[in-house]
Amino acid sequence: xNAQGMATLIEEIxxxxxxxxxxxxxxxxxxxxxxxLSSDEQANVAAAIKTGxxxxxxxIAAIEAWKQKVGL
Amino acid sequence: xxxxxxxxxxSLLATAACIHKQSGPVSAWERVxxxxxxxxxxxNAVAKGVIAVQQTGTITPQQAAPILAYQELVAKDHAAIxxxxxxxxxxxxxxxxxxxxxxxxxKNQGTxxxxxxxxxxxxxxxxxxxxxxxxxxxxxxxxxxxxFQLAEGK
Numbered sequence: 001x002n003a004q005g006m007a008t009l010i011e012e013i014x015x016x017x018x019x020x021x022x023x024x025x026x027x028x029x030x031x032x033x034x035x036x037l038s039s040d041e042q043a044n045v046a047a048a049i050k051t052g053x054x055x056x057x058x059x060i061a062a063i064e065a066w067k068q069k070v071g072l
Numbered sequence: 073x074x075x076x077x078x079x080x081x082x083s084l085l086a087t088a089a090c091i092h093k094q095s096g097p098v099s100a101w102e103r104v105x106x107x108x109x110x111x112x113x114x115x116n117a118v119a120k121g122v123i124a125v126q127q128t129g130t131i132t133p134q135q136a137a138p139i140l141a142y143q144e145l146v147a148k149d150h151a152a153i154x155x156x157x158x159x160x161x162x163x164x165x166x167x168x169x170x171x172x173x174x175x176x177x178x179k180n181q182g183t184x185x186x187x188x189x190x191x192x193x194x195x196x197x198x199x200x201x202x203x204x205x206x207x208x209x210x211x212x213x214x215x216x217x218x219x220f221q222l223a224e225g226k
Contacts, residue, residue, distance in 0.1 A: 055112035
């Protein structure tokens, strides 16, 4: 990676961290494979959508289970 | 503190050095979709953090309920947006108003929740307060909204 590429990368990382906060560090680790984007835009988008929907399902299931547990 | 930041940056560069495509720049459309995945992952971490904190007895179910109601709203809105995005960029452009309305709902409801107060408790999953976590979700929704408009060529 050349100097300009490195500068862009650092800028992107800092931008994402400032938007998300410290949780962004964990996020980057989780999404590492996703961010290693291939040259196929279609495949990248499909992988991102699949990841997002899996997280949504997990979130909704966890909240619904919690509601049942506490009786709400 | 400075040393910690340097270590953090080095760690990030070591682990996230592949945040680029194997060939060519990342398109606005790819950025929208990757950030959408990130939003769902953060939302998941916040929801699980709230549940964990509630289960330790730090907050009551009544205190946790409005936060988790928001996390569930984000997950459902996010899934609705993904359904539009999965049909492709042309379809997404034709349903632009709906996508933007859902992103704005995530932003506005989150802001209202923060303003209601009582979210200064630390999330064990992120080591920051729920206010900061929710602000992260709101900020990311704003980033996606801007990227989406960019992808539309606005």
